[in-house]
Amino acid sequence: MEVIRAIVTVLLVSAAAGAPVAAQKGPAPADVLRAGTEYLSAYAPRVSGVTLEEEYTMLDVSGGRVSGTQRLTSDVVLLNLAGKVIALRDSFAIDNNPLRERVPRITSLLVKPTTSAWERAQAYASESFRHMQAELIARVNEPTLALLFLAPEYQSRVTFKIDGRKRMDGVEVVGLRFEEPKAKNPSYVIKTHGDAVASGRLWIDPATGRIHQTELSLRSSSESARITVTYAHDPSLDLWLPSAMIDAYEESVATGAVSNMGGGANNVRRSFDCRARYSNPRPTPIVLAVPR
Numbered sequence: 001m002e003v004i005r006a007i008v009t010v011l012l013v014s015a016a017a018g019a020p021v022a023a024q025k026g027p028a029p030a031d032v033l034r035a036g037t038e039y040l041s042a043y044a045p046r047v048s049g050v051t052l053e054e055e056y057t058m059l060d061v062s063g064g065r066v067s068g069t070q071r072l073t074s075d076v077v078l079l080n081l082a083g084k085v086i087a088l089r090d091s092f093a094i095d096n097n098p099l100r101e102r103v104p105r106i107t108s109l110l111v112k113p114t115t116s117a118w119e120r121a122q123a124y125a126s127e128s129f130r131h132m133q134a135e136l137i138a139r140v141n142e143p144t145l146a147l148l149f150l151a152p153e154y155q156s157r158v159t160f161k162i163d164g165r166k167r168m169d170g171v172e173v174v175g176l177r178f179e180e181p182k183a184k185n186p187s188y189v190i191k192t193h194g195d196a197v198a199s200g201r202l203w204i205d206p207a208t209g210r211i212h213q214t215e216l217s218l219r220s221s222s223e224s225a226r227i228t229v230t231y232a233h234d235p236s237l238d239l240w241l242p243s244a245m246i247d248a249y250e251e252s253v254a255t256g257a258v259s260n261m262g263g264g265a266n267n268v269r270r271s272f273d274c275r276a277r278y279s280n281p282r283p284t285p286i287v288l289a290v291p292r
Helices: 002-023 029-047 107-110 115-129 135-140 145-150
Strands: 051-060 068-081 084-096 157-166 170-177 197-204 212-218 223-234 237-258 264-280
Touching: 002 135, 029 157, 029 170, 029 197, 029 212, 029 237, 051 084, 051 135, 051 237, 068 107, 068 197, 084 107, 084 115, 084 145, 084 223, 115 157, 115 197, 135 237, 145 197, 145 212, 145 223
Parallel strands: none
Antiparallel strands: 051 068, 051 264, 068 084, 157 170, 170 197, 197 212, 212 223, 223 237, 237 264
16 A cells, blocks of 8 residues: 555655746747747837937957947937838947037938938938947947848848846846858848857747847857847827847957067957947837838
8 A cells, every 4th residue: 555655745745846847848949930920020110210318338359458438329210121120329428528419310311211302311320330330330239230131021030039038127038049041142131341150049928029138149250249139118199119138249450560479460359238228218200211
């Protein structure tokens, strides 16, 4: 009898131990991808024209020490461009010193978009590039950049798999990992001078498709970037918007000096740790129908 009790106890313990494993079987990557794609399709037109105030801090940590700090304050305008959410930055202060009069230049132009207005809005955004401490930062530090990989035209160019789960904002989200295959003649989704390969994770609520966080990594022999963006709910607009960005960059820069090993230029490795905070969302509905 004692032997039977022991066997029954072992079976009950084994069943209890196995239950959480079975319960944790998550959704298929295709289902999460579909949910995220449908969410983005509805989200892009709703968020188009929302302006966020961005406080962006750049620390030059080249050589393992902080050698410079710069804070750039900008309006960042989120736009729906053919179902893709892009961000145009229009800086108005650097280290609390005004760069220009603070007026909503981009949204004022694009309320009634024309080709010339779009070109001018892009020119305003380009003015911000020169305040970035490295070209790689200027090229890829868009808070919505990782969302590109949910665009239907790019999905076939990456592989997807489930990579992790956690609770965020009171719900369970799953990590949808994406990765570009390395190619001999690359034509990657995000263009960098070093042809960096992209990978990352989108933390998605599989029930709603809502995106709570994005992680993007770019890597080549001469450059690397890691960009994490967290989203938060804004009750006044009933939208989930970027609330914080943590990003880090490394790139090799040719000094132009001739190496003492004979020929060629020396390369200097530059590194940056950056942080952004987003606040004060203001809506200006914009329907954009011009080419990027």
